[in-house]
Amino acid sequence: MTSFSNWLDQVVSVASYNLRTIPERRGAAFTSAIGIAGVVGVLVGVLAIAEGFRLAMTASGSKDIAVVMRTGSDSEMTSGLSRDETRLISDAPGVARDGDTPLTSAELFVIINLPKRSTGLDANVPLRGVEMTAVKVRDDIKIVQGNMFESGKNEIIVGAGAARAFGGLDLKKEIKIGQNTWTIVGIFTAGGGVAESEIWTDAAVLQPAYKREDSFQSVYARLSSAGSFTEFRDALTSNPQLKVKVLRLSDFYAEQSEMLTKFITTIGVFIASMMALGALFGALNTMYSAIASRTREIATLRAMGFSSGPVVISVIVESLAVSLIGGAIGAGIAYLAFNGYEASTLNWATFSQVTFKFAVTKGLLIQAIIWASVIGIIGGLFPAVRAARLPIASALRET
Numbered sequence: 001m002t003s004f005s006n007w008l009d010q011v012v013s014v015a016s017y018n019l020r021t022i023p024e025r026r027g028a029a030f031t032s033a034i035g036i037a038g039v040v041g042v043l044v045g046v047l048a049i050a051e052g053f054r055l056a057m058t059a060s061g062s063k064d065i066a067v068v069m070r071t072g073s074d075s076e077m078t079s080g081l082s083r084d085e086t087r088l089i090s091d092a093p094g095v096a097r098d099g100d101t102p103l104t105s106a107e108l109f110v111i112i113n114l115p116k117r118s119t120g121l122d123a124n125v126p127l128r129g130v131e132m133t134a135v136k137v138r139d140d141i142k143i144v145q146g147n148m149f150e151s152g153k154n155e156i157i158v159g160a161g162a163a164r165a166f167g168g169l170d171l172k173k174e175i176k177i178g179q180n181t182w183t184i185v186g187i188f189t190a191g192g193g194v195a196e197s198e199i200w201t202d203a204a205v206l207q208p209a210y211k212r213e214d215s216f217q218s219v220y221a222r223l224s225s226a227g228s229f230t231e232f233r234d235a236l237t238s239n240p241q242l243k244v245k246v247l248r249l250s251d252f253y254a255e256q257s258e259m260l261t262k263f264i265t266t267i268g269v270f271i272a273s274m275m276a277l278g279a280l281f282g283a284l285n286t287m288y289s290a291i292a293s294r295t296r297e298i299a300t301l302r303a304m305g306f307s308s309g310p311v312v313i314s315v316i317v318e319s320l321a322v323s324l325i326g327g328a329i330g331a332g333i334a335y336l337a338f339n340g341y342e343a344s345t346l347n348w349a350t351f352s353q354v355t356f357k358f359a360v361t362k363g364l365l366i367q368a369i370i371w372a373s374v375i376g377i378i379g380g381l382f383p384a385v386r387a388a389r390l391p392i393a394s395a396l397r398e399t
Helices: 002-020 022-058 083-090 160-165 203-209 226-237 249-293 295-303 308-338 362-389 392-397
Strands: 065-070 104-115 122-130 142-146 155-159 174-177 180-189 199-202 218-222 244-248 342-347 352-357
Touching: 002 022, 002 308, 022 249, 022 308, 022 342, 022 352, 022 362, 065 226, 065 249, 083 104, 083 218, 104 203, 122 203, 122 352, 155 160, 160 180, 160 342, 160 352, 199 203, 226 244, 244 249, 249 295, 249 308, 249 342, 249 362, 295 308, 295 392, 308 362
Parallel strands: 122 199, 155 180
Antiparallel strands: 065 218, 065 244, 104 122, 104 218, 142 180, 155 199, 174 180, 342 352
């Protein structure tokens, strides 16, 4: 125990001395820290895109809401349901009710083109035809300006994200979509979810406007509880009159976001890895320089009885400290620059734009610190081993 206590005292003494003398090497230390800050900043910035997109998709996915599409469909774009089928779905067990009215909404999904405010170029925007119960099915829908559209009229309400991103979507303005002219009567939010990227109108008005006759593409259903999903799904999939697939809304959006978030994450990690190699060489150079300038000091310590272990650990601690400072700077800059930044990207499942905000989450900041720590430990390890292996006699003769 005494031996270990003595060894620990040596570690603390040498590490403290190394940390106190960092200002004497501030030029090299600053360069190394900035390199690591760049790695962390880029990593957090890119991953914040994926995280923001994923959050926008999953924020819409309540577990007590189900979406029903035709069997074999991978999105609403390829689905189709008749009026009779939507009625059978509404009458299924497990559906929540408002009095005698089932809380379901048979919906159409149409893609239109509108110019982006940022570039003036056209991009795909989802135009969704819904039933008047849609707001009760999705309880996060809130009209923040204007009012809900009236049934049977050429009126639309616009998601807050779509209103910010696309030109012409201002309250009380008229906009020509297809052969019809529509009046924007309301702006709504959806808890930051994907619905904020959409435009909504009455499905009964949208059907003839796009010659869809009496057909729909999906049915959204609020369940009496999250646990009612199995009963609801089994009732529909075992009904010989229906050929449908039933998903929780949370799973539906998770599937749609998976491909893009994986792609962005892969790109971000690849870029950060390439930059990390450069930062690692910077850290190595810094620590080798530090060791070279203190060769006689280290040899003196070892001649006084300090063992190799504390010397190795003290060098790694110094490298780790510089890396953590760089990581903290990079994470802080990334948070200030990217968190909450509004953008839009293509949802590959529907080929329409989804507006979202970059999200620098606690998890990403922890990842950033881990990356900085790994660079610091590896960058300090080899110079530390060199310091520990220096022959004492020859090191004391160096100038």
